[in-house]
Amino acid sequence: xxxxxxxxxxxxxxxxxxxxxxxxxxxxxxxxxxxxxxxxxxxxxxxxxxxxxxxxxxxxxxxxxxxxxxxxxxxxxxxxxxxxxxxxxxxxxxxxxxxxxxxxxxxxxxxx
Amino acid sequence: xxxxxxxxxxxxxxxxxxxxxxxxxxxxxxxxxxxxxxxxxxxxxxxxxxxxxxxxxxxxxxxxxxxxxxxxxxxxxxxxxxxxxxxxxxxxxxxxxxxxxxxxxxxxxxxxxx
Numbered sequence: 001x002x003x004x005x006x007x008x009x010x011x012x013x014x015x016x017x018x019x020x021x022x023x024x025x026x027x028x029x030x031x032x033x034x035x036x037x038x039x040x041x042x043x044x045x046x047x048x049x050x051x052x053x054x055x056x057x058x059x060x061x062x063x064x065x066x067x068x069x070x071x072x073x074x075x076x077x078x079x080x081x082x083x084x085x086x087x088x089x090x091x092x093x094x095x096x097x098x099x100x101x102x103x104x105x106x107x108x109x110x111x112x
Numbered sequence: 113x114x115x116x117x118x119x120x121x122x123x124x125x126x127x128x129x130x131x132x133x134x135x136x137x138x139x140x141x142x143x144x145x146x147x148x149x150x151x152x153x154x155x156x157x158x159x160x161x162x163x164x165x166x167x168x169x170x171x172x173x174x175x176x177x178x179x180x181x182x183x184x185x186x187x188x189x190x191x192x193x194x195x196x197x198x199x200x201x202x203x204x205x206x207x208x209x210x211x212x213x214x215x216x217x218x219x220x221x222x223x224x225x226x
Contacts, residue, residue: 032213034213034214034215036217042219043116043203043205043217043218043219043220044155044203044217045217046214046215046216049213049214089154089155091154093213094157098143098145098160098162098167098168098207098213099145099157099160099168099171100145100155100157100213100215101157102153102154102155102156103154104152104153104154105152105153105154
């Protein structure tokens with residue numbers, strides 16, 4: 001079956017620095033990926049998505065990069081702020097379906 | 113506008129009892145999903161509806177779990193004869209559908225089986 005995982009379970013960055021959160025996926029047929037942010041006690045919140053026909057997509061302070069050759073996804077957060085502290089999940093769309101498969105998550109801590 | 117809502121937010125039940133968890137998706141969202149999330153883990157897919165049709169229930173752990181969405185809006189996830197291992201956060205999400213896959217999650221129902 002599909003599996004999605006993250007390289008690092010925790011990441012600490014200084015306020016104002018850029019953050020990079022990485023994710024590996026195993027299903028080369030997955031065609032859609034999402035990054036979610038989950039703050040304590042809340043549901044996952046959509047950050048940015050990317051389809052497999054793209055290799056980069058930018059949002060407000062966030063960029064997602066997709067490398068299909070090595071099945072790697074990354075989320076870059078520019079000028080990280082204390083409000084960015086949360087657990088970040090990558091998820092891939094199951095083959096032929098709309099359900100998402102989530103990885104374990106990376107906890108980002110921003111140090112003021 | 114209102115987001116996805118779920119009720120109850122917390123449910124404590126005794127082993128062997130049945131529970132019903134409710135999800136009210138964003139108005140107009142065609143697709144509705146149920147997930148289960150263990151502490152420190154990502155949501156785990158349970159089942160998915162398009163309108164009132166249950167399109168995929170491959171993630172339901174066993175036949176004690178069922179879900180319905182009779183009018184294509186509100187959905188209920190029912191767990192019969194609850195067991196302690198059913199304790200988890202149950203999350204609902206909805207999406208616009210029609211090829212739009214962005215899912216919006218609700219606050220979840222924390223189920224504790226004693």
